[in-house]
Amino acid sequence: ETGVTQSPTHLIKTRGQQVTLRCSSQSGHNTVSWYQQALGQGPQFIFQYYREEENGRGNFPPRFSGLQFPNYSSELNVNALELDDSALYLCASSPTSGGAYGEQFFGPGTRLTVL
Amino acid sequence: GQNIDQPTEMTATEGAIVQINCTYQTSGFNGLFWYQQHAGEAPTFLSYNVLDGLEEKGRFSSFLSRSKGYSYLLLKELQMKDSASYLCAVRSYKAAGNKLTFGGGTRVLVKP
Numbered sequence: 001e002t003g004v005t006q007s008p009t010h011l012i013k014t015r016g017q018q019v020t021l022r023c024s025s026q027s028g029h030n031t032v033s034w035y036q037q038a039l040g041q042g043p044q045f046i047f048q049y050y051r052e053e054e055n056g057r058g059n060f061p062p063r064f065s066g067l068q069f070p071n072y073s074s075e076l077n078v079n080a081l082e083l084d085d086s087a088l089y090l091c092a093s094s095p096t097s098g099g100a101y102g103e104q105f106f107g108p109g110t111r112l113t114v115l
Numbered sequence: 116g117q118n119i120d121q122p123t124e125m126t127a128t129e130g131a132i133v134q135i136n137c138t139y140q141t142s143g144f145n146g147l148f149w150y151q152q153h154a155g156e157a158p159t160f161l162s163y164n165v166l167d168g169l170e171e172k173g174r175f176s177s178f179l180s181r182s183k184g185y186s187y188l189l190l191k192e193l194q195m196k197d198s199a200s201y202l203c204a205v206r207s208y209k210a211a212g213n214k215l216t217f218g219g220g221t222r223v224l225v226k227p
Contacts, residue, residue: 004157033214042119042202042217043158056214090157103148104215106157 004107012113021076023091032074035090086114117141119218126224135188135221143209149188150202198225
C-alpha cells in the first residue's frame with residue numbers, strides 16, 4: 001500500500017509568483033486535506049476536497065485554491081506569493097469525509113520558501 | 116471557533132515518563148487526536164479518543180475528559196527517538212468534512 005506522496009519536496013519562489021503543489025492520496029482514500037505549518041507551530045487547515053468538490057475551507061484568502069482529480073490526487077495553488085506564505089505545506093488523506101474515526105494520514109510535505 | 120492549548124516544550128530523561136497536557140474549547144466535539152512529528156517530517160498518528168477514559172497503545176497512552184475539555188498523552192519508558200513534537204488536534208462535527216484543528220505542538224526533548 002502506497003502512502004501519501006507530495007511533490008516537490010522543496011521549492012523557492014519570489015514574492016508575487018505563483019506556485020502549484022501536488023499530492024497523491026493513499027490508495028483507497030477519497031478525501032484530501034491541505035494544511036500550512038509555519039515553523040514552530042501546529043498545522044493550520046487550508047481546505048479539504050472530497051470526491052473532487054471543496055468540502056470545507058479554513059481562514060485563508062482566495063489566492064489559495066485547489067483541485068482534486070478523479071483519481072483523488074490533488075493540487076494546491078497559491079497566487080501572488082507573500083513572504084508569510086513560507087511554510088511546510090502538508091497534504092493528508094483519509095478514507096471518508098467526516099467519518100466516526102477517519103484519522104488522517106499525512107504526506108512528507110513541501111517546504112516552500114518565498115524570498 | 117476552536118481553541119487548543121498545550122505546553123510549548125518539555126524535557127525528560129531517558130527511561131522516565133512524560134505527560135503532555137492539552138486543553139481545548141470546541142462546539143460539536145467529535146474526537147481528539149495525538150500526532151507525533153519529528154523535525155522536518157510529516158505528523159504520524161499516535162492515538163484517538165472520542166469517549167472519556169484512557170486508551171493504551173504500548174508505551175503511549177492517551178486520556179480524555181470531555182466535560183473538562185482536557186486530554187493528555189503519556190509517554191512511558193522514554194527513548195531518545197521519542198524526541199519530537201507532539202500535536203494535539205480536535206475534530207468538530209460542526210466543521211465541514213474531516214477538518215482537524217491543531218494546537219501549537221509540544222516539543223519533547225529526551226536527555227540521556
